[in-house]
Amino acid sequence: MKKLSFIIAVSISTFSFAQFSVQVEANPNYSAKEAILFTLDGSKDIISSKESKSGNIWKFKVPQNYKGMMKIYFPEINYSFNLISENKDVSVKLTTTSDKVEDVIYLDQANILMDEVQDLQNKNELIFPALVQIKDYYSPNSTFGGALRNEIDRLGKTVSIDAQKNPFVYYYNTNYNKYTISSSVVKPPTQTEIVDFISKSGEMLETSSLLRPILVNYLNAATNANSEQAVDTILNKLVLETPRGQTVLSEFIDIFSAYGMVSLKDKYLTKAKDLKCTINTRLAKTLKSNANVELGAIFPNYIFSKSVTNTNLKSIADVKNAKKVIMFWASTCSHCEKDLPIILGKYTTLKSNNVEVIGLSLDSDKTSYDNKVKALPWINDSELRGWNSSYSETYNITATPTYFILDSNNKIIAKPDSISDVFTFLGVK
Template sequence: MKKVYILSAVLAAFSLQAQFTVTVQAPADFKDQDAILYTLNGSKDIIVTKEHSKNNTWTFKYPNHYMGMMKVYFPGTNNTINFISENKNINIKLDIQNNKIKDVFYLDEANDLMSKQQEGSQKKELILPALTQIKEYYKDNTEFGKALNAEIGRLSGMSASIDAASHPFISYYNTNYNKFLGNSSDPSKKVNQDEVINFLDKSNDMLESSSLLRPVLVAYLNSGGNANVTGSVDKLLGRLKVETPRGQTVLSELIDIFDAYQMDEFKNKYLGLAKNLKCTITDRLASTLKSNSNVEMGAAFPDYKFQSPVNTTAKSLYGVKADKKVIVFWSSTCSHCESELPKLLEKYNELKSKNIQVIGLSLDVDHNSYAKKIAAFPWINDSELRGWNSTYVETYNIHATPTYFILDANNKIINKPEHVGDVLEYFKLK
């Protein structure tokens, strides 16, 4: 019993040591009161907790060890701030103008360093080549020449390595970003597929929380070429093993990548693999399976409770009664929506005469832009005004706008058109 007690005490002490807080301060005129803290798993944001403002300050307590990307989202004003955790207290101050974030001040050491590193990388990529050319026209002993040399030296030195012992996540992120994603323009520095596979297999848990996984996988697929996608994926999954958490996270990311790029053949192949797994399924893969099953042909389209609907008295999607429904996910800033929705508008009266209802769910963030657009659309419209943070993005597996679904009178999916022309053709209105 004594040994068990001592072990429990050690674990409790470690738990207390691992805990850190995230503190966000905003000016008194910032309207939002609620904020949500997220961690990251691959490319998917994971909700940790929600906090209410106390004197325009939000304090989140994170009880576990975590190194990686985090974000705080303000749902009332649709503001987001991104930052990192190195398992130490995080302190952020916001500058607000017209209820939007104008500037972010990182007051803790790790985020201040990461912010400067990111800024330096952008300047090095965009400004340093121009300054180097300008330097040829100024003598080093002039005031401007001295200042120019100083800035060139400063920008050149910004790629200096970070001490991994002091800042493990920043070191991990910079090292692997530069190796796998930062040398695309230099063929001599490109890594081969075996190096990528080894990295994905041997990397520690910071891979999932770093935001690097999805772009590294895209780069890996591109390196194998369009003619050998199956070979590349099978080689990768064979090494990682889909029974492992890492293998299932990668499998989930690949399914989403194929979905986003409309590579249906590969999406269906590896979605089938995921469905047939007999082992324990991770939460990450389970969420991908769920969002895909929600929108399979013949599935009951999940109900959605409207927020601020127009052109209807119905309280939810199921509350709209019609022989058929056309659901369209769109945005006022989407160029394809700009060209497609007017064609739907031209045939709207004919659709309505056949008791076919159109329901638009918008991924807008700006109320004025959204309001101007829907003024021309006589069908049912609704929006959470949260963009890609909208709840229906994951529920309905949305990867692009516009996305269409056609439902029958019982809200079952009977067609998934790719374009507005397919919608009109289905109803013989083209």
């Protein structure tokens, strides 16, 4: 018994320590109290832990081995920044003015290196091609021409990365350059090479943020007529009974949803529903968010915030009109800007037909949102968290504007593709 007790004590002691910690420091006048640490699964953020501020520091303990992208999000002021883990302690300092973050200063070696890598990648994509195009117009002996060529040489160099010391940064940099960059200089990978890479890559593929852009490149390499065949090829290679296969299937469903490729989305969503094996968390969430907004489903209720306008009701379910038009929009959305005046022009007619409009905004800037909704007479609400809003996952929102029409019992009776389709369904001219 003593020996067993000792083993249990050792086990408890072992699991009480974190693999690594993430520490974030801000100026004392930074008002955010709560912070959320996310890890990554494909293209989806996963909550790792939540912490409250102690003094002017947030400290997260991560109990599991993790190498990959992370994000810190301050929900009270809707601010986030990215960082990485090499399964070692991470330290970050925020330079702030009131609640505005002026700079994110990485203090640990891995994040300093990753920041340098990403800065060079951004400049190579945005600046390097333009510099190469104009260099021949300036003499190399001139001051500007010499500086131009020096900058081209600097951007053309690669950052030296020790694969043993920084395995994630090495993995990210190598495969970003090979599988996500479209370049006239470097030969793009073939579909076969992409399939082989995804099937053989380790778990850092899911944590790297590269999976979605690689899959988009894979689809772009196929013609529209061959997209379905290309997807079937990679899914057959990966096997849908495996976690990797299910994550890639989930990514494809989301891609087809975002790009309005309805028939392909429906096909692979049906394939996911028909799986008889255990479903991983990523695919389960995709199935859930799509099931929430299927035609005929009961629209998940939403509790209005205290700042909701033009109603004293508490939730969507409390709105008892014969029909309800749910509109997901944003004040920064150009397509929404075109639709709003049209809805305004028809709103009196809608109300006379016992139809209410409920606008749920994916804005993040309070001033911009408030200025816009002053002129909107229907029910308006917003979490003011942009794409961090709960709407994104709950209602599977991938673009604005998105419309749903509900009956009085919150059943989804139509999913119009456009505002004209809304009025056609409602019989409003």
